[in-house]
Amino acid sequence: MTDPAALMKRVHEPRLSKIAEAVIAGEPARENDLEYLLSTNAILELGAIADFVRRRLHQNRAYYGVNMNLNYTNVCELRCPLCAYSKDEGEEGAFTLSLDEIDEKVKTAVARGIDEMHIVGGLNPAIPFEYYVEMLSRIKKIKADLHIVAFTAVEYDYFSQKSGLPLEEVFCRLIDAGLGAIPGGGAEIFDENVRSVIAPKKISGERWLEVMRTAHKLGLKTNATMLYNHIESIEDIADHLSTIRALQNETGGFKTFVPLAFHQEHTKISSKRRDSTGCDDIRIFASARIFLHNVPHIKALWMYVGEKMAQALLSFGVDDFGGTYVHEKVVHAAGARTPDYGTEAHLVRLIKDAGFIPVRVNASYEVQHASGVY
Numbered sequence: 001m002t003d004p005a006a007l008m009k010r011v012h013e014p015r016l017s018k019i020a021e022a023v024i025a026g027e028p029a030r031e032n033d034l035e036y037l038l039s040t041n042a043i044l045e046l047g048a049i050a051d052f053v054r055r056r057l058h059q060n061r062a063y064y065g066v067n068m069n070l071n072y073t074n075v076c077e078l079r080c081p082l083c084a085y086s087k088d089e090g091e092e093g094a095f096t097l098s099l100d101e102i103d104e105k106v107k108t109a110v111a112r113g114i115d116e117m118h119i120v121g122g123l124n125p126a127i128p129f130e131y132y133v134e135m136l137s138r139i140k141k142i143k144a145d146l147h148i149v150a151f152t153a154v155e156y157d158y159f160s161q162k163s164g165l166p167l168e169e170v171f172c173r174l175i176d177a178g179l180g181a182i183p184g185g186g187a188e189i190f191d192e193n194v195r196s197v198i199a200p201k202k203i204s205g206e207r208w209l210e211v212m213r214t215a216h217k218l219g220l221k222t223n224a225t226m227l228y229n230h231i232e233s234i235e236d237i238a239d240h241l242s243t244i245r246a247l248q249n250e251t252g253g254f255k256t257f258v259p260l261a262f263h264q265e266h267t268k269i270s271s272k273r274r275d276s277t278g279c280d281d282i283r284i285f286a287s288a289r290i291f292l293h294n295v296p297h298i299k300a301l302w303m304y305v306g307e308k309m310a311q312a313l314l315s316f317g318v319d320d321f322g323g324t325y326v327h328e329k330v331v332h333a334a335g336a337r338t339p340d341y342g343t344e345a346h347l348v349r350l351i352k353d354a355g356f357i358p359v360r361v362n363a364s365y366e367v368q369h370a371s372g373v374y
């Protein structure tokens, strides 16, 4: 729906009507409307506004990627309570891939026709900075046009600390080696009280923003994530969104906002928390679409919210469905029930069945050749 009159006919709740009027006029949603958006029960009216914004930006296209996840090590010195993935060195199940092993995995995935690699891992003190540089340049030698989306802000901060190189230089060396874009992980929830419980040793929210600001200044495009469904409050979510919007006003470097539903299994987060409901998920994605007027894309990773919910969210502000993600390990270590890969044909079917046109892209939203599954 892109007709303003049609939108106004669907929105009756007085405060949402005012928000809809502002959205139609191209004005950003007000800060003091955000908690209201995040808690309203008028889900269909909220969804109508989010869908209006989504279609104004992307019409009825829905993006997906054909990519591989590379988790190069699960050894991590932080051992965040929220994390089911990390291990100590020497612990059963701990691994660090050699560069030759990475080459083999990449060659196999390239033979399957991937466009992109997503690379993240733990903070492993035994790995020298040269390993990361070499990793990217070897991947580029295997397939020069493979788009590499690699390392979270938490990892960049660690690389800089361990190597003694300034952050800018860390980025420049990795850009030279083939880095294409940066994923948005490690943002969690910016509020330091929440952070001190779920990830007490991780870089602060402020440092995460500083790393992203530096990346944006160097011309790198990045995602921004938000981990919800643990101990956060609506105020914490509102603060997180507001902080992302403010940095985006300054740098314009975020291309995609990605809310991630926390999975608790094998983590140290209290079982007393309340699981988010389907309506909570919808409110978060739809509110993000309305409030983050300056961030072009909202992504729902089907592995996190489930493929059925991800499909429904396409009508509530989401335009990016995520990718095939062969070999994803992080959310699956925490008990995600979704498969650890999706075929392109299956993702296309889910998107088309929701009434949208599937468009295969890389993380920079450059259209890629689809493999005949349409």
Ligand code: SF4
Residues within 6 Å of the ligand: 076, 077, 078, 079, 080, 082, 083, 084, 085, 086, 121, 122, 123, 154, 199, 202
């Ligand atoms: S969340 Fe990231 S930084 Fe924290 S323990 Fe897990 S891998 Fe390490």
